[in-house]
Amino acid sequence: MKIYKPDFYLKNIFLVTPEFCQKNGIKALLLDADNTLCIYHTNYPVKGVKEWINQMQKKGIKLYILSNAKPERLKTFARNVNLPYFYLSLKPLPFKTIKAVKNLGYKRKEVALIGDQMFTDIIGGNLAGVRTVWVDYIEPEESKFFKFKRKIEKRIKKSLKRSDV
Numbered sequence: 001m002k003i004y005k006p007d008f009y010l011k012n013i014f015l016v017t018p019e020f021c022q023k024n025g026i027k028a029l030l031l032d033a034d035n036t037l038c039i040y041h042t043n044y045p046v047k048g049v050k051e052w053i054n055q056m057q058k059k060g061i062k063l064y065i066l067s068n069a070k071p072e073r074l075k076t077f078a079r080n081v082n083l084p085y086f087y088l089s090l091k092p093l094p095f096k097t098i099k100a101v102k103n104l105g106y107k108r109k110e111v112a113l114i115g116d117q118m119f120t121d122i123i124g125g126n127l128a129g130v131r132t133v134w135v136d137y138i139e140p141e142e143s144k145f146f147k148f149k150r151k152i153e154k155r156i157k158k159s160l161k162r163s164d165v
């Protein structure tokens, strides 16, 4: 398997349903925050995320925020959605991902990391040995470095097929 390829490639998190998780043997989800659940620099999830969280939790899917964001904002965000979290996770380094899996009490293959970035979320998840779900970003970024990364991602995405849900 190629380190930059996700197990699943979906338009957004809302396609990850309890049925999807059950079908694929996924018991818990590690969630990237920025551009996956919320817009950069904000403390609140985008429309529909709170309802999605409730729906997943009702069916027994455990959720854990795994973000590279700085403590102050991420803590507020995590409190707003009422989920356990790690900030400054240093993805793609695998250590915090592995620790989150331990905290959840599942095997690595029973856990999937969902995120919008190939270089942090997908490569990080693959290095840690969890399943990976690549979702499209909510909003395009402004910085040159980000635009460069998104260009590479676009090329990779062309070689991927959307996963069945």
Ligand SMILES: [Mg+2]
Pocket (backbone or CB within 6 Å): 032, 033, 034, 035, 036, 115, 116, 117
């Ligand atoms: Mg992100």
